[in-house]
Amino acid sequence: MKTNQLKFGVYLSYVSIFVTNITNLILTPFIVRNLGQSEYGLYMLIGAMIGYIAVLDFGLGNTTIRYIAKYRAEEDREGQENFLAITSIIYMIISFIIIIVGVLMFLNLDTIFSNSLTTHEIEIAEVMFGILIINLALTLPMKSFTGIITAYEKFILPRAITIARILVRAMVILILLSLGYKAIAIVLVDAILNILIMIFTLVYVFLTLKVKIRLHTFSKSLFKEILSYSSLVFVSVVVDQIYWRIGHLVLGVFSSTKVVGIFAIGMTMGQYFIAFSTAISGVFLPKITKMVVNKASGEQLTDLLIKTGRLQFLVLGLVVSGFVLFGDKFIFLWVGAGYESSWIIALIVMIPLTIVLTQTIGISILQAKNMHGFRAITYLCISVINMFISIYLAHIYGAIGVAFGTTLSLILGNIIAMNVYYHYKVGLNIPRFFKELFNGLLIAFILSLSLGLIILMISDNSWMALIIQCVIYLIIYVSVMWRLGMNNYEKELLVNEFIQAKRKLPQQG
Known part of the structure; x- marks a missing residue:
């Protein structure tokens, strides 16, 4: 049963990614044109601000x-109950802090954006910000309950809920925007859906x-x-916020x-890209925790890193x-004309x-070994550098300059510093990882890209031409x-496992 949960959890993660991307492909241009x-x-800017307040979760979800995975492996029921009680107390404190921080920021929105937003934009921003802060204070503790479900290795239900939420959200927003509603309506839809999912999660x-x-x-x-x-x-989450949302705030203040x-359109492409890797790595933390508890060797963990890394690189x-x-x-x-720079930013x-996303399992290994302190500190230092570089480059090169600041941080922190740490401190065999990661895949990747250049001879700018080009390139x-x-x-996995999963899917339902 656990094997099926893990297997179908990965499958449903990719279904969720597919549904998310398809709905966003339809929804985003509709939102852009209607707003x-x-x-x-403005909608993306306020979302970025709320993202920074959301980090007050302090990493309690992970x-x-x-x-919980540790207590279950040790069969310590009382320890699990006591742990959850203490985290509940911490979450109540966090919700109170969120309200205080939210009120302070709400009262100063006009000052923060006085040089970049109009009076009307500030009024809209205040309404959206208020709704999101209240929603965040109510639903943030639910990360703990979502974590419980993951730790119990129940991957199917939460991913099914995610898929349902995506579809319902898309349909409601399409209807509301068609009726003339604007950004505030989108924020209300998200808030209501979050509360409904919170109630369902508690019951489950x-x-x-x-x-x-x-x-x-x-x-x-x-x-x-x-x-x-x-x-x-928490520090790691703050760093992620700086990586992916600092540009919104910098450009919102200075541009x-x-x-x-x-x-935002360019960075949205990067977020979609990240989702392809987390679909696999997101369900492995409980398994890795058990491996660590059972004293798995560095080479055994490296084998897992290589297997998942190669699968991630294929996608x-x-x-x-x-x-x-x-x-x-x-x-x-x-999204139409006017967003040409978004492609370059992406x-x-x-x-x-x-490269970074082939190693997302490494983060889970650090968490399982309780060795993620170096990553947190390193990323924090690099992200602070990123913030100052982004502010400087934003004045000279605008949005593209901010994107370069993010990329520099990725290379210094994620690729260079972390791989040194993985190899010398965590015990992962990084030279063997890269050797086996690129064995065959790199040559095949370069050849595929080179052959794909021929397809660009189809120069018609239409959806049909693009679809034909993509299908040809996929083949x-x-x-x-x-x-x-x-x-x-990998060949057996893509053939045999797919066939077996297809046969078992009706039984699972």
Whole structure:
């Protein structure tokens, strides 16, 4: 059963990615055209601000996964109940802090954006900000309950809920925008859906999984241990916010909402790209935690890193090479003229991400080993540098300059510093990882991209021409990878596992 949960959890993750991308392909241009470039930029700007407040979760969501998986491996029911009671107390404190911080920021929005937003834009921003802050204070503690479900290795239901939420959200927003509603309506839809999912998650955890929250004894040592572990995860989350959202704020303060909109489209492509890697790595933390508890060797963990890394590269390579070839045409057809720079911004970020995202399992290994402190500190230092570089480059090169600041941070922090740490401190065999990662795949990738240049001879700027180009390139990519890139394990996985999953899917339902 656990094997099926893991397997179908990965499959449903990719279904979720597919549904998310398809709905966003339809929804985003509809939102952009109905809101206009300025209000769309404003919507993304306020979302970025809320993202920074959301980090007050302090990483407790991931902390819950790690500790619950640990308590379950040790069959310590009382320890699990006590842990959840203590985290509940922490979450109540966090929700109170969110309200205080939110009120302070709400009262100063006009001052923060006095040089870049109009009076009307500030009024809209205040309404959206107020709704999102209240929603965040109510629903942020639900990360703990989502973590419980993941730690119990119940991957199917939460991903099914995610898919349902995506579809319902898209349909409601399409209807509301068609009736003339604007950005505030989108924010309200998101808030209501979050509350509904919160209620469902609570019911599932308490009634189906029969999880209990009970304070047997208030352990100061456990309290400190939780804060120590989660604070390092918290720093990592802050760094991620700086990586992916600092540009919105910098451009919102020093430029205009139109420029924010252009930058947001480019960074949205990078976020879609990231989702392809987290679909696999997101379900492996409980398994890795058990491996660590059972004293798995560095070479065994390296084997897992290689297997998942190669699978991730197969998918990521297709996406990034396809975007190199057809990304500019896609963005033009998708959101229209005026967003030409978004393609460049996306490429600047996506190319180094291709390497970074093959190692997302490494983050789970660090969390399982409780060794993520170096990553948190390193990323924090690099992200602060990124912030100052982005501010400087924003004045000279605008949105593209901010994207370069992000890329520089990715290379210095994620690729160089972390691989040194993985190899010498964590015990992962990084030279063997890169050797086996690129064995066959790199040559196949370069050849596929080179052959794809021929397809650009189809110069018609229409959806039909783009679809034909993508289908032809998909055939080329899969054929070359199958012939030159993939090993026997990957071929068997794509053939045998797919067939078995297809047969078992009706039984699972």
